[in-house]
Amino acid sequence: MLGVLIVCALLVLWLYPQSRLDRTLQLPLPVYPAPRLQPSPQADMQKFYREELNRLNSTGWVDKAHGVVHIPISDAMRKIAQEGVSGWPTAPAQRP
DSSP, X not given: OHHHHHHHHHHHHHHOGGGGSOOOOOSSXXXXXXXXXXXXXXXXXXXXXXXXXXXXXXXXXXXXXXXXXXXXXXXXXXXXXXXXXXXXXXXXXXOO
């Protein structure tokens, strides 16, 4: 049993010769490119949520060159409920 253990250890050292090297990081630490880790995911999510709610409840240009705007979601839903969607199939008339 001891012989098998020694043979396995030698086999691992032979297959992975670089494993005995010390691979500590040298100072100064390298500066890695963005994206960086989030220091506060909850704060980031709250900010994102506020921005999305603000966009859903405001008006603004989507494409000014083509005259496309966005309107508040409540106004858009009200308009769709009143006018419907052009080109949307209607329900067939029910037979008596």
